[in-house]
Amino acid sequence: MTGVFINYRTGDGQDMAVLLNERLRDVFGKERVFLDSTGLPAGHHFPPELKRRLRDSHVLLVLLGRQWLDLQDSEGNRRIDNRKDYVRYEIRxxxxxxxxxxxxxxxxxxxPNAEDLPPDIARLSEFQFRHLRSREADNDLAEIVAVLRxxxxxxxxxxQGPSRSTTNSAKTRRGVAVAGDNSSGTYNDNRSVPPVRRPPQPGEDE
Incomplete structure (x- = not known):
């Protein structure tokens, strides 16, 4: 199973995606971190393989740069407003x-504010976040790793012997809002995190 799926927008975050991918692979192993530019072998059919890896993942990291919300396609429409957009699909x-x-x-x-997002991913605005800044990359990466552990x-x-960090008992000093977490994270507005649910099984909703 892929542990982490890195979601990013081409033209707004791909360099940071590569940096994050390298650090996370070193900590968790390459089999538990997925980035499409390095995780899909040449010749694989892109859409079904990407969807399979997304379904098999446990954590989605959504990389949001300053232009993420407003980047446009060749016709002048926001990419995020296209329901078939891969970034939007992965978040949804x-x-x-x-x-x-x-x-x-x-x-x-x-x-982004909820009203600036398509309705099917508006909840993204409710999730607690982490920063990744070029000048503070080492510290920020360490904090992201601490959350993912x-x-x-x-x-x-x-x-190495068995690591105590392989359990879900470790807590960071700040909560992370999630869609299916079983830790004690919080939303931005301090609402409790909903209980964990099992991932969908093969044959269920795509």
């Missing part, structure tokens, strides 16, 4: 499937 399905959803704000970006087993190196 992760919310529906009760996955852990963690927005990552890049270099001073802000979390609550949900994903760390990579077992040859000289």
């Amino acid at each position: 399905k992760s919310i529906k499937w009760k996955k852990v959803v963690l927005p990552v704000l890049l270099d001073g970006a802000s979390l 609550q949900h994903i087993p760390v990579r077992q190196r040859p000289s």
